[in-house]
Amino acid sequence: MIDLYYWTTPNGHKITMFLEEAATPYTLHGINIGNGDQFQPDFLRISPNNRIPAIIDNAPAGGGEPISVFESGAILLYLAEKTGRFIPQDLRGRTDALQWLFWQMGGLGPMAGQNHHFATYAPEKLPYAIDRYVRETSRLYGVLNKRLADREFIAGAYSIADMACYPWIVPHERQQQDLNEFPHLKRWFEAIAARPATIRAYDKAQSINSAPTIHTEAARKLLFGQDAHTVK
Structure with missing residues (x-):
């Protein structure tokens, strides 16, 4: 059994997508990052970077004590190797x-995340920063579109590479990207969106956070006001 500590962000969706695809039993634990759940001592013991997602594998390969893993890429690789x-x-x-x-x-x-921050959350709209990250997001979409021109999925068969990338394309409109400009990427995106496991994963998000809203000032301070003192 996997314990998944999760919130409804792109990095969180990666892990539910994998677990649903692999039909791996798991228990979902909501970590409301707008309320500061990520700073609770029990969570910090498994995710010292105070970020979601994180997992505890209660039945690791070879037996022994449970294993905890943080960082979404490391979790995807761990689960791929386990299964x-x-x-x-x-x-x-x-x-x-x-x-x-x-x-x-x-x-x-990271680049799409900065795009979200400066275009949506920053209290002051800085044209240079917004333009910088919208353009870089566009460049990265172009790289992925070119990669997908001659293959169904990023690395041939459907893999953790696709699961990692897809949730960051979901908010393409918020990133000021038009998928019609990236036809191979759009075809790939629509195919993954239609997968039953993807649908189940995003339905789970609704059960945890049914009404996502723009962050309050208190939430903004929690999310964007951290420095070295936060982890001391």
């Missing part, structure tokens, strides 16, 4: 999937 699913088993295929997983972790996620 033997959604990661190619040959060297070239595995390398392909992992490099696109890290591409999302190091590029698409």
